[in-house]
Amino acid sequence: MKRPIAICLAILVSITSFNSQTAVAADLPPKMDYSSLVVPASLIAGEYLEITFRATDDVGINTTGPVVSIKSIEYPKLFFYFWNCYVQSGDRKDGVWKCKVPTEKTNPLGKYNVIVVITDTVGQYSVSDSISGYDTVALFEMREQTAAEKAAAEKVAAEKVAAEKVAAEKVAAEKAAAEKAAAKQSSDVVTDLLKFKSQITLLLAQVKTLEGKLKKICSAKLKPKGC
Numbered sequence: 008m009k010r011p012i013a014i015c016l017a018i019l020v021s022i023t024s025f026n027s028q029t030a031v032a033a034d035l036p037p038k039m040d041y042s043s044l045v046v047p048a049s050l051i052a053g054e055y056l057e058i059t060f061r062a063t064d065d066v067g068i069n070t071t072g073p074v075v076s077i078k079s080i081e082y083p084k085l086f087f088y089f090w091n092c093y094v095q096s097g098d099r100k101d102g103v104w105k106c107k108v109p110t111e112k113t114n115p116l117g118k119y120n121v122i123v124v125i126t127d128t129v130g131q132y133s134v135s136d137s138i139s140g141y142d143t144v145a146l147f148e149m150r151e152q153t154a155a156e157k158a159a160a161e162k163v164a165a166e167k168v169a170a171e172k173v174a175a176e177k178v179a180a181e182k183a184a185a186e187k188a189a190a191k192q193s194s195d196v197v198t199d200l201l202k203f204k205s206q207i208t209l210l211l212a213q214v215k216t217l218e219g220k221l222k223k224i225c226s227a228k229l230k231p232k233g234c
Contacts, residue, residue: 037064037125037133039144043103046121049148051156053112056121056147059095059105064127067099075106076122078143082115114149121145 040061050056056077062068072092079085092106120143125133133142152160225234 034127034129034131035065036131037062037068037127039123039125039133041144044144046145046147049150050110051152052110052114052116052149054110056108056110057105058108058121058145059103060123060144061097061101061103062125062133063101064125064131065100066128068102069126069128071126073104073106074124074126075108076124077108077110078120078122079115079149080118080120082117085115110149116149116151119147119149121147 040063043059043061045059047056058075062073071090072094074088074090075092076086076088078087087108089106089108091108092104094102095105096103123133123142123144221234224231
């Protein structure tokens with residue numbers, strides 16, 4: 008009985024191994040649709056580098072998503088890795104990805120390579136250059152603000168400050184008006200109460216005077232009817 012069981016186990020292991028090898032062999036590396044790639048020609052140091060592209064894979068891109076990096080051509084040791092990518096439309100098997108790569112104002116100016124590595128759920132990745140270990144998909148220039156851009160940015164900032172000031176003044180004016188209206192309403196209520204109190208005091212005095220007159224009338228020898 009032991010020999011047939013051993014044979015069955017060996018067959019089962021062989022089938023499992025064959026299926027696993029077939030699945031891996033059938034899987035293809037992720038692909039980027041270079042015709043869909045959108046990268047700015049230049050950006051100001053300190054701004055975000057935003058890129059979009061379509062990527063496909065038969066099993067799906069992993070949960071980390073594409074890894075986008077930038078590398079200075081003038082200073083090759085400056086190599087920055089980022090994972091800030093998300094599916095803008097579609098899904099992980101066929102979708103459009105958007106990535107935002109932050110830059111610093113202190114980054115050296117000049118030309119930079121944009122590098123993208125896409126890995127799927129079974130570990131296949133989109134690297135065609137085996138020497139460097141990565142793919143350069145685009146080139147952009149890191150630059151300073153021009154005088155016109157700086158003036159425009161300062162104008163926008165000034166307009167924003169002015170708008171915030173106007174909004175704050177409006178809120179303060181509305182608050183002051185509301186407080187003034189509430190104070191007037193309270194003052195009017197107090198004034199009405201004081202008037203009412205004065206009227207009550209006057210009525211009480213009149214009642215007391217009438218009570219005195221009534222007492223005097225009723226104390227006479229000839230008392231009128233009703234005393």
